[in-house]
Amino acid sequence: MADSTDNIIVDTATRIFQDLCEPNTVNEAEQGVWPKALWDALEESGLTLTWVPDELGGAGATLADGFAVLRASGRFAAPVPLAETLMAGWLLTQAGIAVPGGPLTIAPIHADGRIGLTADGALSGRARRVPFARSAGHITVLAHRGNETVVALVAAAGLSIRRSTSLAGEPRDDVSFDGAFPDDVRPTAIDQDLLVCFGAAVRLQQIAGALEKILEQSVQYALDRSQFGRPIAKFQAVQHNLATLAGEVAAASAAADAAAEACSHPDIAISEIAIAKVRGGEAAGTGAAIAHQVHGAMGFTYEHSLHHATRRLWAWREEFGNEAVWAARLGRMVAERGADELWPFITAES
Amino acid sequence: MTTPSFRFDPVELPPEAKDLRREVRAFLRQEIEAGTFSPYRGKGSFSREFSRKVGAMGWIGMTWPTKYGGHERSHLERYVVTEEMLAARAPTRAHSTADRQSGPVILRYGQEEIKEKILPQIARGELCFCIGLSEPNSGSDVFAASTRATKTDGGWLVNGRKIWTSGAHQADYMIALLRTSPPTKENRRHGLTQFLVEMKTPGISTRPIINLTGSHDFNEVVFDDAFLPDSHLIGEVDMAWKQATDELAYERSGPDRWIETFPALVELVRLAGEEPSERLAEGIGREVAHLATLRRMSLSVAGMLQAGKTPSVEAAVVKDLGTNFEQALPDKVRLLAPPPGDALPDTNDDRFEEALRYSTLIAPKLTIQGGTREVLRGIIARGLGLR
Numbered sequence: 241m242a243d244s245t246d247n248i249i250v251d252t253a254t255r256i257f258q259d260l261c262e263p264n265t266v267n268e269a270e271q272g273v274w275p276k277a278l279w280d281a282l283e284e285s286g287l288t289l290t291w292v293p294d295e296l297g298g299a300g301a302t303l304a305d306g307f308a309v310l311r312a313s314g315r316f317a318a319p320v321p322l323a324e325t326l327m328a329g330w331l332l333t334q335a336g337i338a339v340p341g342g343p344l345t346i347a348p349i350h351a352d353g354r355i356g357l358t359a360d361g362a363l364s365g366r367a368r369r370v371p372f373a374r375s376a377g378h379i380t381v382l383a384h385r386g387n388e389t390v391v392a393l394v395a396a397a398g399l400s401i402r403r404s405t406s407l408a409g410e411p412r413d414d415v416s417f418d419g420a421f422p423d424d425v426r427p428t429a430i431d432q433d434l435l436v437c438f439g440a441a442v443r444l445q446q447i448a449g450a451l452e453k454i455l456e457q458s459v460q461y462a463l464d465r466s467q468f469g470r471p472i473a474k475f476q477a478v479q480h481n482l483a484t485l486a487g488e489v490a491a492a493s494a495a496a497d498a499a500a501e502a503c504s505h506p507d508i509a510i511s512e513i514a515i516a517k518v519r520g521g522e523a524a525g526t527g528a529a530i531a532h533q534v535h536g537a538m539g540f541t542y543e544h545s546l547h548h549a550t551r552r553l554w555a556w557r558e559e560f561g562n563e564a565v566w567a568a569r570l571g572r573m574v575a576e577r578g579a580d581e582l583w584p585f586i587t588a589e590s
Numbered sequence: 591m592t593t594p595s596f597r598f599d600p601v602e603l604p605p606e607a608k609d610l611r612r613e614v615r616a617f618l619r620q621e622i623e624a625g626t627f628s629p630y631r632g633k634g635s636f637s638r639e640f641s642r643k644v645g646a647m648g649w650i651g652m653t654w655p656t657k658y659g660g661h662e663r664s665h666l667e668r669y670v671v672t673e674e675m676l677a678a679r680a681p682t683r684a685h686s687t688a689d690r691q692s693g694p695v696i697l698r699y700g701q702e703e704i705k706e707k708i709l710p711q712i713a714r715g716e717l718c719f720c721i722g723l724s725e726p727n728s729g730s731d732v733f734a735a736s737t738r739a740t741k742t743d744g745g746w747l748v749n750g751r752k753i754w755t756s757g758a759h760q761a762d763y764m765i766a767l768l769r770t771s772p773p774t775k776e777n778r779r780h781g782l783t784q785f786l787v788e789m790k791t792p793g794i795s796t797r798p799i800i801n802l803t804g805s806h807d808f809n810e811v812v813f814d815d816a817f818l819p820d821s822h823l824i825g826e827v828d829m830a831w832k833q834a835t836d837e838l839a840y841e842r843s844g845p846d847r848w849i850e851t852f853p854a855l856v857e858l859v860r861l862a863g864e865e866p867s868e869r870l871a872e873g874i875g876r877e878v879a880h881l882a883t884l885r886r887m888s889l890s891v892a893g894m895l896q897a898g899k900t901p902s903v904e905a906a907v908v909k910d911l912g913t914n915f916e917q918a919l920p921d922k923v924r925l926l927a928p929p930p931g932d933a934l935p936d937t938n939d940d941r942f943e944e945a946l947r948y949s950t951l952i953a954p955k956l957t958i959q960g961g962t963r964e965v966l967r968g969i970i971a972r973g974l975g976l977r
Binding site for chain 2: 452455456459462463473474476478479480482483484486487489490491493494495497498501514515516518519522563564566567568569570571572573574575576578579580582583585586587
């Protein structure tokens with residue numbers, strides 16, 4: 241978890257977060273203050289277009305670079321729609337639509353999401369809990385025109401947006417698209433299931449980043465905080481809790497890697513996403529609980545920044561399918577193949 | 591300040607490892623069809639005949655130099671062979687300890703004449719090893735060992751007792767940790783030395799200790815003026831503590847640290863059928879997610895070994911996660927399984943029950959052998975800078 245990696249894109253992102261995404265920035269964002277300096281720096285550095293190719297005016301970085309940037313954003317609890325803008329860029333680019341500037345988001349985000357595109361070219365339907373809808377200049381919508389799936393780019397201004405928040409205090413707004421005319425519409429090979437898979441991989445990076453952060457905070461706190469005449473880090477019970485946390489962080493990180501890798505293939509291996517979201521989601525819960533236990537009452541205050549990461553962990557593990565949803569799907573895949581195919585299934589990707 | 595979080599970089603198996611997996615599966619299928627072993631019975635047992643066949647295939651000592659009978663293949667290829675053997679419950683016990691642990695120690699620290707004599711025999715699947723670490727008063731506290739090796743003409747005289755020694759009654763050799771000097775004030779781990787011990791040596795006697803599954807695996811090994819020649823000294827006198835860390839990296843991260851109770855999950859999937867209830871599907875999916883992630887991390891450690899690193903903390907992380915998973919698995923399986931009842935058809939096929947019983951019975955030892963959970967978490971805590 242060095243501050244400097246051999247990846248210039250990640251280093252750039254980390255520097256921006258270090259300078260412009262302080263704990264206070266995160267708190268203010270929750271009170272409704274748009275972190276303009278942070279967003280502008282991300283946009284000026286080209287990081288918001290990480291997944292847009294050079295020829296379309298983007299940074300043309302690899303999928304892996306983008307995922308690594310999102311892991312860094314998770315570490316800093318960056319209260320901006322960077323993940324959503326990257327995903328929108330990915331969706332638009334795949335469909336051949338030019339990517340507009342400014343913050344973007346995507347809709348719908350749920351597996352049962354269904355937005356229609358009528359014959360007269362207007363959108364219809366509603367999407368719930370769209371991340372950062374109120375902050376976005378445009379929304380990238382996966383819509384259905386008859387049997388065809390299309391990507392539609394629509395300006396957020398004029399849409400009916402009902403404000404709501406995640407339990408981390410981030411905007412998750414309900415958006416009605418009824419009667420809205422998109423700026424551009426193109427057919428796409430990506431369907432809602434694939435979008436949810438990709439979203440899960442994105443959230444896993446943010447989860448892995450936030451877990452790295454709370455491990456760092458918890459170790460530091462245990463070394464700094466003295467009770468019974470010595471730092472609590474010297475107590476075996478605390479050491480074992482932190483060792484368990486380190487294991488969960490490592491597992492979530494490996495899971496996030498697996499999901500990112502799965503996304504780099506044209507056919508995203510759904511089983512890999514399922515495995516990763518179950519394991520990463522579980523690590524988010526277990527990890528947050530240990531971090532809070534180590535921090536004691538201090539970590540339960542609004543003043544302490546621990547909740548920037550832990551509340552996001554609790555929110556992110558729910559999005560794009562929680563552990564129960566993915567585990568059941570994975571279990572059905574395993575059962576369909578049968579007992580004697582379980583081992584080949586586990587070793588299939590290698 | 592930033593804390594090191596442990597990295598498990600992804601490993602992609604090279605094409606030759608994929609071919610190898612197919613070869614190993616074909617070999618195992620043949621052996622199962624020939625009746626050599628059953629993939630549905632407990633843990634692969636002890637068969638010198640099977641070990642010699644594996645040796646003949648070139649699958650023991652895979653990473654060692656050809657000069658010593660090895661095959662100069664990668665740690666990743668070795669990993670594939672190991673996990674396939676374990677998943678099939680093949681009877682590897684006559685060679686697995688030597689292949690995993692004893693051979694690498696001899697290769698790294700043994701004297702040349704011993705390397706030339708012993709390693710090729712291990713690689714042919716002809717030698718069985720056991721590990722002489724624990725003693726009545728030295729369990730997790732490995733460096734408290736008191737079984738003495740006293741210098742004498744041309745060698746060493748050994749007196750004392752080792753206990754909980756798995757497979758000592760079947761082994762040809764032991765690698766023993768013996769006291770050659772008292773510990774020093776500065777270093778309580780000082781004064782222990784590793785030796786190669788031929789089990790047939792006069793003065794060594796082995797007594798069985800039956801474990802709770804009813805099997806004979808444990809032993810007590812008593813040394814009464816047993817003579818070890820100088821050539822059997824491994825590494826530096828009094829300095830075994832320096833040699834121990836990389837041995838643990840080899841021992842602690844392999845597939846044997848998360849796969850022991852896997853048959854219970856396989857049989858649950860069989861019981862579940864093609865269309866399991868939502869609850870059963872979710873339960874199976876959760877365990878599979880854990881298993882697949884563990885395997886990925888464990889494979890990553892093999893990649894670190896291949897890159898010449900000594901990932902002892904990472905290995906401890908994998909073993910802690912892996913053994914906790916495999917220990918908890920039988921209980922998860924038990925509660926997920928449809929309850930048995932009189933309506934079930936008469937059948938002799940009690941694979942599920944057999945797998946569950948076996949897994950339940952061995953579960954307690956999984957977080958003890960090869961370093962207890964408490965010891966591992968101590969190692970991880972040290973890696974985090976807490977001690």
